Amino acid sequence: VEISEDIVLLGHEFIDEIYDLIWLVMPGYYRKGTYEMGKYFGIFKYGKLVSITGQRMQTNQFIEVSAVVTHPEYTRKGLAKQLIAHTTKEILKENKTPILHTNKCNLAIPLYEKLGFELTRDMNWWLYRIK
Structure with missing residues (x-):
């Protein structure tokens, strides 16, 4: 995949922007403390965070690609x-296997497969x- 955008490692100062973007697209999915579980990367347009990915669940063997979110615009x-x-x-550089999970009806599944992920x-x- 050709990388034509500036991809930024998102520091703690972006925690509110990460949270707001994820909740805009997937309400209820993410908590602010989730940021502490791994690295988050983003793309900005006109000074606004518009797309992110992050890392969440991790073991000695794998790291989950998580919080794949893009602003609807x-x-x-x-x-x-x-x-x-x-x-x-970045995950492969750590000699770990990247994984992700999603809902069956997620329209991004063909993209994930195109990028080499397999349904397991x-x-x-x-x-x-x-109660």
Whole structure:
């Protein structure tokens, strides 16, 4: 994947912008403390954070590519593609396997497959609450 955008390692000073962008696109998915789980990378347009990827779950063998989000005004411009490729390369530099998970109906699945990710299993998620 050709990287034509400036990809920025997002420091703690961007935590509010990361949070706001993710909640704009996927409400309920992300908490501010999630930032502490790994590196986050972003692309800015006109001084505004418009696309990000991050790292979340990690073991000695793998790191999850997470929080793949692009502002609705900037989708279909290849920003997420470049960020996923960049984040994947960063994970491979650590001699770990990049993984990701998503919902079955996610329209980005063909992009993930084009970037080399393979469907390995279908998982069901359950949410339990104490009443």
